[in-house]
Amino acid sequence: MQTKKIEDYIWEIPVTEKEGMRVPARIIASEKIMKEMDQGVYNQITNVACLPGIQKYAFCMPDGHWGYGFPIGGVAAFDLKEGVISPGGIGFDINCGVRSVRTNLTLEEVKPKLNELMDALFRLVPAGVGSTGFVKLNTNRFKELMVEGVDWCIKNGYGWEEDGERIEQGGRIPGANPEKVSQKAISRGVDQLGTLGSGNHYLELQVAQTDRVFHPEAAKIFGIDRPNQIFVMIHCGSRGFGHQIATDYLRVFTEAMRKYNLRVLDKELACAPFNSPEGQDYYGAMLCAANSAFANRQVILHQVREAFSQVFHKDPKDLGMHIVYDVAHNIAKLEEHLVNGERKKVLVHRKGATRSFGPGHPEVPEFYRQIGQPVIVGGSMETSSYLLVGTQKAMEMTMGSTLHGAGRTMSRHAAKKKVKGYELLKNMEERGIIVKAVSMPGLAEEAGIAYKNISEVVEAVDRAGISRKVIELKPIGNIKG
Amino acid sequence: MPKFKFLEDIAIADAAFEAYGNSLEELFESCALATFEVMVETKGVKQEQKEEIRIKDLNLDDLLFDFISELIYLKDARKIFFSKFDLNINKNKEYKLSGTLWGEKIDYTKHKIGQDVKAITYHLLEVKKIEDGWKAQVILDT
Numbered sequence: 001m002q003t004k005k006i007e008d009y010i011w012e013i014p015v016t017e018k019e020g021m022r023v024p025a026r027i028i029a030s031e032k033i034m035k036e037m038d039q040g041v042y043n044q045i046t047n048v049a050c051l052p053g054i055q056k057y058a059f060c061m062p063d064g065h066w067g068y069g070f071p072i073g074g075v076a077a078f079d080l081k082e083g084v085i086s087p088g089g090i091g092f093d094i095n096c097g098v099r100s101v102r103t104n105l106t107l108e109e110v111k112p113k114l115n116e117l118m119d120a121l122f123r124l125v126p127a128g129v130g131s132t133g134f135v136k137l138n139t140n141r142f143k144e145l146m147v148e149g150v151d152w153c154i155k156n157g158y159g160w161e162e163d164g165e166r167i168e169q170g171g172r173i174p175g176a177n178p179e180k181v182s183q184k185a186i187s188r189g190v191d192q193l194g195t196l197g198s199g200n201h202y203l204e205l206q207v208a209q210t211d212r213v214f215h216p217e218a219a220k221i222f223g224i225d226r227p228n229q230i231f232v233m234i235h236c237g238s239r240g241f242g243h244q245i246a247t248d249y250l251r252v253f254t255e256a257m258r259k260y261n262l263r264v265l266d267k268e269l270a271c272a273p274f275n276s277p278e279g280q281d282y283y284g285a286m287l288c289a290a291n292s293a294f295a296n297r298q299v300i301l302h303q304v305r306e307a308f309s310q311v312f313h314k315d316p317k318d319l320g321m322h323i324v325y326d327v328a329h330n331i332a333k334l335e336e337h338l339v340n341g342e343r344k345k346v347l348v349h350r351k352g353a354t355r356s357f358g359p360g361h362p363e364v365p366e367f368y369r370q371i372g373q374p375v376i377v378g379g380s381m382e383t384s385s386y387l388l389v390g391t392q393k394a395m396e397m398t399m400g401s402t403l404h405g406a407g408r409t410m411s412r413h414a415a416k417k418k419v420k421g422y423e424l425l426k427n428m429e430e431r432g433i434i435v436k437a438v439s440m441p442g443l444a445e446e447a448g449i450a451y452k453n454i455s456e457v458v459e460a461v462d463r464a465g466i467s468r469k470v471i472e473l474k475p476i477g478n479i480k481g
Numbered sequence: 482m483p484k485f486k487f488l489e490d491i492a493i494a495d496a497a498f499e500a501y502g503n504s505l506e507e508l509f510e511s512c513a514l515a516t517f518e519v520m521v522e523t524k525g526v527k528q529e530q531k532e533e534i535r536i537k538d539l540n541l542d543d544l545l546f547d548f549i550s551e552l553i554y555l556k557d558a559r560k561i562f563f564s565k566f567d568l569n570i571n572k573n574k575e576y577k578l579s580g581t582l583w584g585e586k587i588d589y590t591k592h593k594i595g596q597d598v599k600a601i602t603y604h605l606l607e608v609k610k611i612e613d614g615w616k617a618q619v620i621l622d623t
Contacts, residue, residue, distance in 0.1 A: 038493065066493045068604040068622065092600040092622045129520050129597035130560050130587035188557040198597040199623050240557040243599040243622075247550050250603070254543070267603035412496060412596070412623065414489045439594040481597065 001042045003027070003034070009464035010397070012057075013046055020050040020265070028398065029062040030460045033452070036409070040066030041073075047265040048076050052273075053083020055339050055346055059398050061353050062460040063407030063452060067091075069268030072352035072408075075401040077337060078274060080345060084262070085279045086271035087253065087286075089349030091330035092246040094286055095293030096201075096237030098327055098376040098404075099167075100387060100473075101301060103308070104320035107207050107228035107476070113311050117205070118434050118477045120307035125203055125300055126195045127481035128438030133194030135299055142190050142292075143178040149291030150298045158302040165365050166323040168355060168373075171294035173333070177284025182248050185285075189241025189292065194299030198442055198481030200405075201236040202381060203300065205477035209384075212472035214462075218371040218389050219471050222324050231473050232304055232321075233385055234297050235378045237330065242289035249282040274347055283332070290331055297326060324387065325374035329354045329404035337399050348399050356390035356402035356467045364390070375467045377458060378405050381435065381478040382428060382448030386458045386469060393465035402467040406454040412445035419447040428478075437480040446480060483507065483566075485515035488618075491605065496596070496621045501614060505541075508608070508615035509548060509578065510566040516549055516601075517563055517584075519621060520556070522593035526564035528583035534568075536578045541608040544576045545617060549601040552582070556598075560587045596623040 001018075003011045009028055015021040025045040029037065041064045048070055049058035055077045064073025069088020078084055110117065126133060135158070137145065145152040150171025153159045164170045196203060208229040213219045238245075253270035256278040257263070262271060272278040301323070305316035312319060332349045339346065357364050357373040364373045372389035379385045383406065394400050410418075421440030424447055428435050437443040455472075462469045484507075485500040498515040502508030517523050532555055538544040555561060563584035571577045585592075599622045607618040 040493070068602040068620070092602075128589070128594055130556065130562075132560075184554055184558070188554055192557070199599075240554075240599075244554060244557075247553075247600050251543075251547070254603075267606070270603070408493050411489050411491070411493050413487045417489070438589070439596065442594070442596045445596065 001046070009460055013042065018046045021046055023049050023054050023057050025049045025060065026057040027060045027064065028460060028464045028466060030456065033062045033456060033460055037064065038066050041071045044071040045074060047269060048074055050265060051076065051084055051086065051269065051271060052262065053079040055079060059401065061403040062457040063352065063403045063405055065407050065409065067351065069266055070349065070351040073403065074351045075349065075353045075399060077346040077348045077399045080347060081275055083274055083347060084271035085274045085283055085332060085347060086269055086349065087246045087250050087282065088268040088270060089351050090286065090332050091351050092243045093237035093330055094242035094246060094289035095328045096330040097293060097297065098329065098378050099234040099297045099301065100324040100376045101232040102223040102320060102322055102324055103230045103232065105230040106226055107230065110230050114434060114477060117307065117311045118436055120311050121203060121304060122436040122479055124303040124307045125479065127479060128198050131195045132191040133299065135193045137190050137193060139186055142186060145295050146178045146181065146288035146291055147176045148172055149294045153295050153298040158299050163298065163323055167294055167326040168328055171298065171326065173287050173290055175284060176287035176291050178288055180281040180285040181245060181288050185241050185244035185248065188244045189239055192239040192241065193296055194303060195239060196236050196300065196479065196481050197239055198439065200446055201481055203304070203479040204233045204381065204475050206231040206233055206385060206473035206475050209472045209474055214469040214471065215389065221368065221371055222374065222387060222470065223322060224471060233378060234300050236296060238289040238293035239296060241292055245285045245289045249285065252278055252282070286332065290328060294326065325376060327354050327376050335400065338396065350401055352404045353401050354404045355400055356394040357400050358390050358392035358395050375402055377403060379454040380406050380448045380451040381446055381475060381480065382433070383454050385473045386454070387471050387473065388467040388469050390467055391465055394467060398466050402461050403457055406451040407457060408450055409452050410450040415447050415450040416441055416444045418449065419444045433475050434477045435480065443480055483511040483514040485511045491620065495623045498619055500617045500619065503614040505570045505615055506568045508617055509545065509568050509570065512545060512549060512617055512619055513552055513563065513566045516552060516598060516621060519598050519623060520595050521562045523564040525591065525593055526562045527585040528565045530561050530584050530586060532559065532582045534580055534582055537575050539575050541576060542606055544578060545608055546601055546603065546606065548578055549619070553598055553600060561585065562587055562592065598623050
């Protein structure tokens with residue numbers, strides 16, 4: 001497929017490349033990333049560009065790779081009247097996201113107790129297929145949680161008053177409608193609150209690299225104030241509850257497509273007009289899963305604070321365990337953006353992409369408003385993660401969006417053939433990273449070699465100007481499902 | 482005997498497999514076992530729990546999608562890994578699947594755990610008749 005360079009780090013696939021494209025597709029990448037990008041991305045992002053009501057461009061971020069329907073790393077905004085909503089533009093794991101937490105502890109203080117801390121975390125945060133959490137919900141309480149999100153957790157003693165304002169949209173997105181959630185989704189998710197899940201989800205202990213600070217003002221505001229400071233990163237989503245809602249509505253939309261006479265190039269792009277009963281039902285149900293994912297990461301944080309408190313015999317408040325931020329990277333949201341010179345409310349789908357609102361945006365909490373919204377980019381368990389901030393250029397160029405992680409380059413099965421779980425575990429330990437994993441084959445599938453180079457993809461969004469690097473974080477402990 | 486093989490180069494993120502059967506029932510049993518093989522070493526899963534299943538659909542793609550979705554749902558809702566499937570598929574105006582699933586409560590001290598399966602996808606999903614039976618291609622989101 002023909003691509004043309006618009007400027008450094010921005011490439012465009014014109015509408016002439018595929019019949020039915022309503023807008024061009026744009027890929028954010030360096031020349032090297034572009035060369036290595038798998039062909040599935042080109043096909044999938046141009047399929048997205050064919051969807052009704054799409055605004056400006058179909059975007060793919062530098063961590064992009066072959067997904068289902070949308071590529072991972074895909075971003076697309078839709079007109080609210082003419083446009084669609086698609087579960088394939090959000091993903092099965094609704095509001096899969098990342099939370100970053102600072103501490104007052106340093107590597108020197110944690111190192112002697114690292115094993116004990118990892119054991120406590122592994123004990124207190126359930127991980128892996130079929131695991132259940134300690135919070136006992138019934139259907140009514142669960143429905144409250146779907147609407148209230150993180151506020152529900154704080155109200156029930158699983159968080160601090162300040163936590164909510166340090167989460168994208170307060171960890172409580174308005175519009176969630178529990179009546180549009182199936183009984184199956186409820187019974188699948190009712191006992192999973194506070195569980196990590198499996199796959200690429202993890203809980204990681206990290207050291208902030210004070211010699212790798214790129215934006216000192218933002219680093220200071222994030223609470224980075226000592227050398228070798230310990231951070232915690234939580235990466236997970238809405239668990240079986242969200243997976244079931246996505247599955248349920250994928251089937252509903254397969255039928256709705258006939259009703260609305262919609263045709264798509266891939267069954268995973270099944271969609272319905274946003275402004276239709278089916279579209280509105282899914283939107284209301286999807287937000288239930290989004291709020292429950294924020295709550296899931298909140299209950300996990302509650303347990304993480306408990307683990308630190310047990311090991312260091314201090315109150316988590318005295319350990320300074322404040323949330324830096326929490327971002328959703330599989331979601332669709334109503335946002336205002338500039339389209340053809342006018343401010344317009346649109347539905348932005350981000351699938352493996354993160355919101356990247358710039359300085360001064362009213363939705364960025366006041367204490368971050370001068371630097372822009374924090375963006376959290378999780379690496380593979382062997383490599384660094386990064387904290388960034390959103391920019392004005394992202395608002396202008398990519399509907400306020402940026403990348404979400406490293407991006408896979410190798411299938412799970414291929415990785416498992418190349419790497420053995422136990423060897424990887426030993427090898428990582430030699431490099432000072434302790435790993436606790438429920439599944440050894442699962443661990444091998446997440447080896448660093450299965451991912452793109454995180455520094456390269458982060459560099460690409462920084463150079464493209466759609467977010468700005470703040471600091472690099474290196475792993476010292478990783479818990480995997 | 483259920484027959485399947487995992488595919489390497491078809492889905493970067495997740496688990497893909499090809500499954501075979503002499504009959505439609507055998508094909509669906511192969512797909513079911515492959516799905517659980519992603520989550521657990523199924524040869525170590527006993528057959529002491531039982532669930533009945535009943536699904537109908539107009540076409541085979543949707544029937545397979547709904548069948549695998551139901552298994553994934555039951556894994557979370559009942560906390561069971563399934564390892565044996567006795568299925569019956571009939572076709573009149575529509576396809577009707579009924580049958581019994583056999584398995585064991587999830588037990589981390591006994592089972593060799595793999596990856597959780599979040600969902601079956603429609604991505605490159607295919608059920609087709611081949612010379613000596615049936616073949617399917619499935620991509621799971623894990």
